[in-house]
Amino acid sequence: MPEIKDDEKVKKSLKNLLPIFAFVLSYKKMLAAALIALLFTAAVSLSLGQGVRLVIDSGFVEGSKAQLANAIGVIIVMIALLAIGTFTRFYLMSWLGERVSADIRKKVFNQLVSLHPSYFEENRSGELMSRLTTDTTLLQSIIGSSFSMALRSALMLVGGLIMLLVTNLKLSLIVIGSVPVVLLPMMFYGKKVRTLAKKSQDSIADISTYAGEIIQNIKVVQSYTHETQEKAAFGQEAENAFEVAKKRIKQRSVLIAAAILLSYCAISVMLWVGGSDVLDGVITAGELAAFVFYAIMVAMSFATIAEVYGELQRAAGSAERLIDLMAVESEIRVPLKLATMDSQAKEVIRFSAVSFRYPSRPDDPALINIDLGIEKGKVIALVGPSGAGKTTLFELLQRFYDPQDGEIRFNNAPLTKLNPTDLRKHMGVVPQHPILFSSDVWHNIRYGRPEATREEVIAAAKKAHAHEFVSMLPDGYDSFLGEQGVRLSGGQKQRIALARAILKDPEVLLLDEATSALDAESEHHVQAALNELMKGRTTLIIAHRLATVVHADQIVLMDKGAIIATGNHNQLIKESALYKRLSELQFKRTNEAIE
Known part of the structure; x- marks a missing residue:
């Protein structure tokens, strides 16, 4: 019974490659051309055996230089055709x-950017990146090579066996009889290679995740002088991956070596029998040479299939991970x-009896009857202690999640009946910690509206009080900002994020305590930009400092996921x-700080 289960696992694993090869069928003409080139090179390779027979029997044995020259000429033409066919096959x-x-x-990335945010709470980004890069690279090697x-x-194996039978039946039976002996180690070690291949891919994903987290937080690592500990920890992760890879390599090496050993042992036995027949005059030396050529070709094909079988087992693990994703x-x-949507609706937003629990924390209510x-x-x-549910309201409003109970409407249309992309086009978000991309200023501001002109981008930067410091950067708006905008200060990054929101020109503005982490001068500039941005818009502000919202039209006090009170400051x-x-x-605290 265990053997049956293992065989089923192997079949199921290799079946994972079928959806991957479905991508190949999108390019039928290229595939057909490659297969034609493949058949051509296989036919020429098999013909070389007859060329060898011709050289020995017509040249060496007959003792004729003219016949030898003709035979060599035929082989040279075959080799030239083989080179052309190989080039075509390899390229295609x-x-x-x-x-x-x-x-x-592209398909995996498109899938990732369209998934719901809770998926990324439960899956590590490093592992997902490993699937996007390492796994797809492995599949590229499988398909392309x-x-x-x-x-x-496979063609050479079948063709070689046919040519063996045509050349000499007795010797062919010796070769064919050795086939089961060669296949046994392939079947036995192939299962082990498949299991270790998946473990190897998982260990590589662990390394990527760990390294990515450390590099992303390098300032914290160096601030706490944890370089030595992190080097040791990463070294251990790398060693663990190496140990798994070493076991996989060992199994593959044994698989290939066993196949080669058994194949060439069978050829040695065949040579002894064939040599005896040549000495007895049963067959010619050219026939034996051609037979040896085909036998070596069959043996090499077996060895190649054994090696590729291990690669396919490894690729099946990658394919399974990609298919799951x-x-x-x-x-x-x-x-x-x-x-x-009703653009004339008096109420832009309406929460009705909304209750919500995050999927990763199903027993902890984030919002209660809002x-x-x-x-x-x-x-x-929106004010209240940390954990009151303020940010959760923003996330539900942008439909990153759907509430378990109640309904949210935007311009009198239920959010669940709107296209999320269309809904989010009506909103502009300025977070407490702005997110910038590893690109220049143009790209980061244009993220709000990619089709915006250079003049519109500069106008938005001026309104966000960003134009002055951007103009002083080494390359102005063409300046590269580094990963996550690391080359800018907190206030400068916030103003770039504001320029992005201004350029988007949203109907509803969501501000998540956009000035809380800034110094006094930066806060002055950002607050001035915010006042410009808020004019004529519906604005929701998450505020921890009440002094910034005393003039709001309405203050909503929240605590433990519920609305406690609403009204103005007084x-x-x-x-x-x-x-x-x-x-x-x-x-x-403010008065004490002033004193």
């Missing part, structure tokens, strides 16, 4: 491998029937003990 199959690898990468070798070897369905789907309406053009401030001071306590604590 390599082209297919690279093309399909690029297609798979190993698959071609496997087909060519491409099969994931986003929990945030575009509805079949879309609702229509009822809130927001009118067009109003400034609404009303809440009188009606809410929690708001009064938060206000007194903050203004007291």
Whole structure:
């Protein structure tokens, strides 16, 4: 029974390659041309055996230089044809491998950027990057090289066996009798290679994840002088991956060596029998030479198939990981029937009895029975202790998640009946910690509206109080900002993010405490830019410092996922003990700081 289960696993694993090869069928003409070149080179290679027979029997044995020259000329023509066919086959199959690898990468990336955010809470980014790069590279090698070798070897194996039978039946039976002996180690060690290949890919993913996290947080590592510990920890991860790879390499080496040993032992036995027949005059020396040529060809084909079989086992593990990823369905789907937004609606946003739990924390309610309406053009401030649910409201409003209970409407249309892309086009977000990309200033600001002209980008930068410092950068708007904008200060990054939001010109503005982490001068510039941006827009502000929202049209006080009170600053001071306590604590700290 265990053997049956292992065989089923092997079959299931190799079946994972079938959806990958479906990508190849998108290029039928290139595939057909490559297969024709493959058949051509196989036919020429098999014909070389007869050329060898001709050289020995017509040249050496007959003792005729003219016949020898003719035979050599035939072989040279065959070799030239083989070189042309090999070039064509190699180019076409390599082209297919690279093309399909690029297609798979694009499909995997498209899948990743369309998945719901909770998926990334449960899966490590380093592992996903490993699937996108390492796994697809391995598949490119399989399609562009190993698959071609496997087909060519299979053709040479079948053709070689046929030519063996045609050349000498008795010697052929010796070769064919050795086939089961050669196949046994392939079947036995192939299972081990497959298991170790998947472990090897997983260990590489662990290394990528660990290294990516350390590099991303290098300042923290160096600040706490953890370089030595991290070097040791990464070294251990690398050694673990090496140990797994070493076991895989050992099994593959044994597989290949066993196949070669048994194949050439069978050839040695065949040579002894064939040599005896030549001495007895049963066959000619040319026939024996041709037979040896075909026997070596069959043996090499067996060895190649053994090697490729190990590669296929390894690729099957990669294919399985990619197929699993491409099969994931986003929990945030575009509805079949879309609702229509009412641009004249008085209430832009309406939360009705909304309750929500994050998928990664199903027993911890993030929002409880939220009822809130927001009118067009109003400034609404969300305040309360950390963990009150303020940021969660922003995430639900952008439909990164759907609530388990209740309904959210935007311009009088249910969010679940809107295309998420269309919905998000109406919103501009300025987070507390701005996200910049590893590119220049143009790209980072244009992220708000890619089709914007250079003049529009500069105008947005001026409104965001960013133009002055951008102009002083070494290459101005063409300046590369480094990974996550590392070459800019916190205030400068925030102003770039504001310019992006200004350029987008959204209907609803979501501000997540956009000035809390800034110094006084940077806060002055950012606040001035915010005042410009908020004009005539519906604005939601998450605020931890109450001094920044005392002039809001409405303040919503939240605690433990629920709305505790709503009103303006003066009303809440009188009606809410929690708001009064938060206000007194903050203004007291401010006065103490001033003194």
